[in-house]
Amino acid sequence: MKLGLFGYGTIGRGVYTLVDNIKEKYNLEMKKVFDLPQKKDQLGEKLVTDVNDIIFDDEIDAVIEVLGGHDLPYQVITSCLKKGKSVITANKEVVSMHLEEFINLAHENNCSFCFEASCGGGIPVIRPLIDNIKVNDVNDIFGILNGTTNYILTKMDDEGLTFDEALSLAKKNGFAEANPTADLEGLDLVRKINILSSLAYKGNISNDDIYHYGISGVTREILADIRKRGYILKLVASSHKEGNNVSIRVEPTMVPIGHPLSAVKNEFNAVLFTGSTNGTLEFYGKGAGSIPTATAIVSDLVSIIENRSYIDYKNENKLIVNENKVNKGTYFVVDRTDKISIEANLTDEQLQAAKFYARLLSL
Amino acid sequence: MKLGLFGYGTIGRGVYTLVDNIKEKYNLEMKKVFDLPQKKDQLGEKLVTDVNDIIFDDEIDAVIEVLGGHDLPYQVITSCLKKGKSVITANKEVVSMHLEEFINLAHENNCSFCFEASCGGGIPVIRPLIDNIKVNDVNDIFGILNGTTNYILTKMDDEGLTFDEALSLAKKNGFAEANPTADLEGLDLVRKINILSSLAYKGNISNDDIYHYGISGVTREILADIRKRGYILKLVASSHKEGNNVSIRVEPTMVPIGHPLSAVKNEFNAVLFTGSTNGTLEFYGKGAGSIPTATAIVSDLVSIIENRSYIDYKNENKLIVNENKVNKGTYFVVDRTDKISIEANLTDEQLQAAKFYARLLSL
Numbered sequence: 001m002k003l004g005l006f007g008y009g010t011i012g013r014g015v016y017t018l019v020d021n022i023k024e025k026y027n028l029e030m031k032k033v034f035d036l037p038q039k040k041d042q043l044g045e046k047l048v049t050d051v052n053d054i055i056f057d058d059e060i061d062a063v064i065e066v067l068g069g070h071d072l073p074y075q076v077i078t079s080c081l082k083k084g085k086s087v088i089t090a091n092k093e094v095v096s097m098h099l100e101e102f103i104n105l106a107h108e109n110n111c112s113f114c115f116e117a118s119c120g121g122g123i124p125v126i127r128p129l130i131d132n133i134k135v136n137d138v139n140d141i142f143g144i145l146n147g148t149t150n151y152i153l154t155k156m157d158d159e160g161l162t163f164d165e166a167l168s169l170a171k172k173n174g175f176a177e178a179n180p181t182a183d184l185e186g187l188d189l190v191r192k193i194n195i196l197s198s199l200a201y202k203g204n205i206s207n208d209d210i211y212h213y214g215i216s217g218v219t220r221e222i223l224a225d226i227r228k229r230g231y232i233l234k235l236v237a238s239s240h241k242e243g244n245n246v247s248i249r250v251e252p253t254m255v256p257i258g259h260p261l262s263a264v265k266n267e268f269n270a271v272l273f274t275g276s277t278n279g280t281l282e283f284y285g286k287g288a289g290s291i292p293t294a295t296a297i298v299s300d301l302v303s304i305i306e307n308r309s310y311i312d313y314k315n316e317n318k319l320i321v322n323e324n325k326v327n328k329g330t331y332f333v334v335d336r337t338d339k340i341s342i343e344a345n346l347t348d349e350q351l352q353a354a355k356f357y358a359r360l361l362s363l
Numbered sequence: 364m365k366l367g368l369f370g371y372g373t374i375g376r377g378v379y380t381l382v383d384n385i386k387e388k389y390n391l392e393m394k395k396v397f398d399l400p401q402k403k404d405q406l407g408e409k410l411v412t413d414v415n416d417i418i419f420d421d422e423i424d425a426v427i428e429v430l431g432g433h434d435l436p437y438q439v440i441t442s443c444l445k446k447g448k449s450v451i452t453a454n455k456e457v458v459s460m461h462l463e464e465f466i467n468l469a470h471e472n473n474c475s476f477c478f479e480a481s482c483g484g485g486i487p488v489i490r491p492l493i494d495n496i497k498v499n500d501v502n503d504i505f506g507i508l509n510g511t512t513n514y515i516l517t518k519m520d521d522e523g524l525t526f527d528e529a530l531s532l533a534k535k536n537g538f539a540e541a542n543p544t545a546d547l548e549g550l551d552l553v554r555k556i557n558i559l560s561s562l563a564y565k566g567n568i569s570n571d572d573i574y575h576y577g578i579s580g581v582t583r584e585i586l587a588d589i590r591k592r593g594y595i596l597k598l599v600a601s602s603h604k605e606g607n608n609v610s611i612r613v614e615p616t617m618v619p620i621g622h623p624l625s626a627v628k629n630e631f632n633a634v635l636f637t638g639s640t641n642g643t644l645e646f647y648g649k650g651a652g653s654i655p656t657a658t659a660i661v662s663d664l665v666s667i668i669e670n671r672s673y674i675d676y677k678n679e680n681k682l683i684v685n686e687n688k689v690n691k692g693t694y695f696v697v698d699r700t701d702k703i704s705i706e707a708n709l710t711d712e713q714l715q716a717a718k719f720y721a722r723l724l725s726l
Contacts, residue, residue: 018498018640021498022497022498122640122641122642122644123644124491124494124495124644127490127491127494128487128490128491131487131490131662131665131666132487132658132662134385134662134665135381135384135385135658135661135662135665136658258626258628259626260623260626260627260647262626263621263622263623263625263626264623265621270645275658277381277485277654277655277657277658278485278648278649278654278655278658278659279485279648279649279655280648280649281485281486281487281646281647281648282633282645282646282647282648283644283645283646283647284623284644284645284646284647285641285642285643285644285645286641286642286643291640291641292640292641292642294640295495295498295499295638295640295641296641298498299494299495299497299498302494302497302498303494307670307671308670308671310671
């Protein structure tokens with residue numbers, strides 16, 4: 001099988017290396033790689049600088065998209081699927097926005113669309129979830145699905161760094177982008193929990209309807225106070241369905257020490273989902289990084305080669321997202337005068353008026 | 364697709380219920396159930412009391428074996444595979460002993476052999492492991508894979524019960540058998556870690572070569588001492604490969620508080636494996652119980668229906684198991700006079716001479 005790769009950045013290079021490792025076993029050839037002309041030194045003749053050189057190459061059966069961003073990936077994915085090429089992507093932004101369209105195009109053109117790497121990096125999450133919902137109803141999903149924020153919170157909590165020190169360290173070690181706003185405010189988690197929820201609940205969800213509140217306001221003092229109460233602070237994406245009413249929220253969450261999510265540190269991620277028949281499952285591992293993410297991508301590739309790929313999504317439920325006016329549950333609230341209180345049943349407006357808040361998770 | 368079920372005990376009834384839930388969606392019929400004549404009241408016309416009524420029924424395409432034990436399951440599985448029927452089993456005893464034979468029979472007769480439920484109950488473990496080793500070398504496996512012992516240790520540690528009280532409670536709540544010796548001494552774990560290791564290392568392993576030491580000697584005092592040192596005691600199966608040398612051990616293990624395995628309580632199980640490219644993955648969930656185990660079985664069934672089943676095992680490595688004379692590592696040792704010491708690099712004989720011992724796991 002001949003392959004095309006869109007993007008030769010951190011993840012692209014990982015994919016290139018791993019495909020090279022298994023090319024004899026599966027008879028693979030990475031025929032063309034799309035990137036900027038500057039990559040000529042590294043890629044030589046394989047480099048193409050026009051996406052159409054891959055899209056219209058009839059020898060290429062499957063492509064891997066790791067460009068990042070929205071517009072070009074969307075164009076590349078739809079064009080490749082229309083040409084009957086299977087597509088593997090790690091791009092949570094386009095998957096969270098166009099999942100139904102991509103899956104339908106793959107069905108219509110008799111090819112595959114796979115996106116295991118879009119949630120949880122190197123952790124298998126998408127496939128176990130899809131397997132699960134074939135025999136189960138999954139109505140609850142919890143996840144620590146962002147390496148940047150989890151790394152910062154761990155360094156502050158375990159090593160006593162300030163927020164700024166932890167953020168600098170994260171940048172230095174490759175766990176935060178130069179502009180980390182989308183991570184810190186929870187937007188990255190919005191996209192991931194959208195993908196998981198859409199699959200589990202079989203309906204379309206707009207990223208705009210998902211509530212999110214970030215960790216920029218957290219201090220060492222708040223973390224110490226939370227720990228004294230027997231909890232650890234994590235930025236958690238949670239999703240819950242009751243009938244067609246869905247609540248999907250990304251917010252700082254106090255996880256009881258001893259809860260499976262409390263042991264998730266640094267760049268590790270974890271997803272927990274609860275099925276109607278087999279209870280709660282947790283999947284844990286490296287949620288970011290070149291080679292772990294590339295492992296998930298190449299695992300998708302092998303499933304396509306072996307005809308075991310998993311495209312399976314139907315938009316069959318009309319979901320009503322975050323219509324509740326008052327959030328049930330208990331909250332740790334730091335007000336504008338730094339007074340801490342524990343309060344129940346607050347509105348989003350009340351929560352956002354606080355200097356910082358966190359939701360309490362029960363064990 | 365018409366199905367046959369061997370065994371209508373706790374798990375068999377769970378399978379029956381779950382198949383009933385999805386029979387329209389996948390066009391399934393549970394045609395015959397093998398069990399003793401006493402089950403006539405519950406099963407009516409579906410009951411057969413001769414296994415050959417299923418084996419030689421050419422309308423039945425797939426069977427589920429949940430009899431337990433060795434001899435009859437072995438006969439049933441081999442006979443069904445030879446007739447071209449796909450087989451799904453939860454039986455770790457026969458799978459750990461005859462994996463290669465079953466897989467070869469399935470290949471020769473163009474059918475599937477699936478055994479997700481044999482390790483970790485309702486947790487997907489086998490499939491993610493098989494997916495992983497296609498792109499990765501997995502050389503380390505750790506697991507809390509026995510509900511009985513984990514339930515007892517949790518009740519002793521968290522609620523201060525004595526060993527006998529915890530064992531009684533486990534029996535009362537259905538988490539321990541009337542004769543719990545195989546669980547308490549780690550034999551159940553031997554079989555499960557054998558299956559996982561054989562798959563990961565692509566070689567045959569005899570259960571007899573796997574070292575095991577149980578938890579019968581544990582006391583509340585020992586658990587309290589271990590906890591004061593910052594650890595939690597768990598019965599852990601560990602497996603490590605270096606070249607063709609393999610070390611596979613089931614023994615009481617001190618897990619540092621904060622380690623992902625430390626949060627695994629009661630009847631929950633967890634498996635951790637470390638891949639060469641994507642690092643450590645953990646899978647966590649209910650390791651026992653009728654419906655969780657049945658969920659894994661029915662998930663296998665759906666993968667067979669959808670042509671996505673995963674039979675894939677080659678005995679291609681000649682493994683040398685537990686040849687090391689001295690065990691590297693650090694041990695917590697309670698001697699016959701109740702004196703506690705921390706010692707390194709002990710032989711199996713030295714370990715077994717202790718009143719109780721536990722291995723220290725590093726974070």
